Amino acid sequence: MHDQRCAYVYIHCEGCNIPEEYLCMEYNYGLVFETQKSPKLIGISLVVIILLSYIVCSALHLSTESWLVVFLNTFATTKPTDCSKGTDFTKRPSFNNNHLTLDLGSDGYLVPNIVHYIWYVDNRHDLSFINMLAIISADRFLNPTAIYFYCNHKPKGPNWDRVMRKVPSLAVVHQRPVTCVYGTPITNPVFGPSSSDLERVTTLMDKGGIYLDLDVIVVRSFDPLRNHSCTVGLETRDKVNSGVLVCHRNSPFLRLWLEHYIADYKVWMWNYNAGWVPAYLAERYPEYIHLEPNRLQRPNGDEIDMIWGPESFNWRDNYAVHLLVRTWRSKNLFMVEEPNMDYISRTNSTFSQLARRIILNQP
Numbered sequence: 001m002h003d004q005r006c007a008y009v010y011i012h013c014e015g016c017n018i019p020e021e022y023l024c025m026e027y028n029y030g031l032v033f034e035t036q037k038s039p040k041l042i043g044i045s046l047v048v049i050i051l052l053s054y055i056v057c058s059a060l061h062l063s064t065e066s067w068l069v070v071f072l073n074t075f076a077t078t079k080p081t082d083c084s085k086g087t088d089f090t091k092r093p094s095f096n097n098n099h100l101t102l103d104l105g106s107d108g109y110l111v112p113n114i115v116h117y118i119w120y121v122d123n124r125h126d127l128s129f130i131n132m133l134a135i136i137s138a139d140r141f142l143n144p145t146a147i148y149f150y151c152n153h154k155p156k157g158p159n160w161d162r163v164m165r166k167v168p169s170l171a172v173v174h175q176r177p178v179t180c181v182y183g184t185p186i187t188n189p190v191f192g193p194s195s196s197d198l199e200r201v202t203t204l205m206d207k208g209g210i211y212l213d214l215d216v217i218v219v220r221s222f223d224p225l226r227n228h229s230c231t232v233g234l235e236t237r238d239k240v241n242s243g244v245l246v247c248h249r250n251s252p253f254l255r256l257w258l259e260h261y262i263a264d265y266k267v268w269m270w271n272y273n274a275g276w277v278p279a280y281l282a283e284r285y286p287e288y289i290h291l292e293p294n295r296l297q298r299p300n301g302d303e304i305d306m307i308w309g310p311e312s313f314n315w316r317d318n319y320a321v322h323l324l325v326r327t328w329r330s331k332n333l334f335m336v337e338e339p340n341m342d343y344i345s346r347t348n349s350t351f352s353q354l355a356r357r358i359i360l361n362q363p
């Protein structure tokens, strides 16, 4: 409705009859006119705004401090309310916060040859073909002393069964996600893919070793990386990808990084804490972190055709190839087929070559 005498009053009020003078009164006295429809409308608008923000932020992968990001980080975040024993890793008996020495392992390396995977899901579901390849590749080419698979629901399906057959040393560890540290609740992430970001850091602070995303195909031994106190791969000149981390449990870098999750967690800024913060820290504390330039996180998302597309890439010099399947899907408007045995025998992308090497023992 629109009234001539109070030109700025617009009221959405269906099914009720408000006399004109009430409209002006309402405006003048700042009263809120409760109607049956308005709470629903406000609710719907809020949902729409949040959804739109989500889509905009994730589509643009906003990496600068835009006003939208600042606004959302200030007003649209939530924190867990429960910091009980199961969710605060600093309360676990294994947590060590004293005598932070960088001791060599019995095999002569700083970082133990242990692999960690993290899998937190809403519902129990199948392990994908890609996840299966990733785990088998880590087992085969890293030859680790242990592989831990932290999860709330164990995966299922034929690919999971195959992993259990081929990698009998894999230890499933049921646990709740870490949401608190030092009794402080950490802001809940908003982008699904970020949900294990904090836990990567705490997992390595707990045991040390090699954290891998479940779409990282290992190509060769990481031994040359295991004598740095902490290693992460550069994705571009000034940004890392934390899909592969190789760190000693007492690495000073992990503690600096964790501090940012406590005090400076920008959940609405895609990749801020997982991608940019480590790069800033590396600039200030180069002694604490080894940035592996090309052999962990290249090809990157901008070079995705070299992984999934027709462009060829010499992956044999890499330590690993991060498949970035989500980026590949979004580049193709999600119109890509799910890889399987048939797919890898029909195509000759870097991915298919890697997959055939793992599953068909091709050279």
Ligand SMILES: *[C@@H]1O[C@H](CO)[C@@H](O)[C@H](O)[C@H]1NC(C)=O
Residues within 6 Å of the ligand: 104, 107, 108, 109, 110, 227
């Ligand atoms: C790792 O570095 C230490 C010194 O910091 C050295 O004593 C050890 O031999 C190195 N290990 C390997 C396998 O290079």
Ligand SMILES: *[C@@H]1O[C@H](CO)[C@@H](O)[C@H](O)[C@H]1NC(C)=O
Residues within 6 Å of the ligand: 312, 313, 348, 353
């Ligand atoms: C696949 O591509 C690689 C190099 O890009 C080449 O060496 C190989 O012969 C190709 N294999 C097939 C089956 O076309």
